[in-house]
Amino acid sequence: MTSFDVAARAGVSQATVSRALRRDPSIGAETVRRVLEAAQALDYVPSARARALSTGSTQRIAMVVDLDNPLWSLLVGRLHDELAGRGYRLTLLAGHGDPDDVEEHLLGGGVDGVIVSTARLGSSLPATLRRRGVPAVLLHRYVEGSDLDASVADNRAGGAAAAQILLDAGHRRIGALLGPDDTSTGRERAAGFRSRLAEAGVDLPDTRVREGAFDQAHGAESLAAVLRGRHRPTALFCANDIIAIGALNAASAAGLRVPDDLALVGFDDLESSAWPIVSLTTIHVPFGDMLRSAVTLLLERIGGFAGGGRRVIHPVTPVLRSTHCAPAPPSPGSAAPPSPGSAAPAAGGSAVQPLPE
Structure with missing residues (x-):
């Protein structure tokens, strides 16, 4: 069947059929109805290739x-x-x-x-x-x-807002799992984050920073590297939520409590970040x-x-959930939290507490 067959059945011209099927506002509703009924009765399907040739679109x-x-x-x-x-x-x-x-x-x-x-x-x-x-x-x-x-x-402003969340919570030993430097998102989020920390007089040494892909593997595999050493960070900025979820999983597997032992802030505010089991503090895009x-x-x-x-x-706007808080003061005589890669405690794990209203 062709548009000429539809035109004959509907009692209109072939050009009117073409315009009616495109919902051209110059064609009246009654004419459109007749054309559609004729097309349905004849099992007519418009040819996308023919339409492209005739309209240039x-x-x-x-x-x-x-x-x-x-x-x-x-x-x-x-x-x-x-x-x-x-x-x-x-x-x-x-x-x-x-x-x-x-x-x-x-x-x-x-x-x-x-x-x-x-x-x-x-x-x-x-x-x-x-x-x-x-x-x-x-x-x-x-x-x-x-x-x-x-x-x-506004990725630069978002990076600065992520830094401000951690500063407001009282963190001064801060690290970052950044995205790739050859993308505007990775570069600007890092620049905004670094700039705000510098304004606050907080150092961000290279030992606490890792750059990688915007994926869970980066978060999971880089966590241990930035937490090595005596003065490891109490908080991490992750350049997107997917990296943050990878880090959150790795922290839980290592027996670290989030946010008590390690605070996390992501970026994007994906739907999964609001799940109660994740409850990620992040930057909404x-x-x-x-x-x-x-x-x-x-x-x-x-x-x-x-x-x-x-x-x-x-x-962009900050979204405060449960993965950030003030760093926990060490109790007299207490042992340091386990490092990623060390044996996890028999009980415990990731303890994500909701923020008070």
């Missing part, structure tokens, strides 16, 4: 994601719904695949626009998209000098607002906006 947006970063598996559903509400479909491309394959797909006219969520500071893809005139927006991370629109969180802003920026580009690159920076 695929109504499809590609999102370049890093499949190694579990954050995006939690957010792709929201982005799909946001695009669907505006008449677009979502295509996912793995950012850790062959760069030539990714660029070939994006530059071949198969999509109307691109959302890049995996950009590292040295990435060439944003500049390539800009140079080739492909509508694109950077989400969550940005690349200096790319002149692409970007929708990001408004991902929903970022997604909507990124889609708006991109659709404006697709619609013909030709101005310079725009960056929308979304404010």
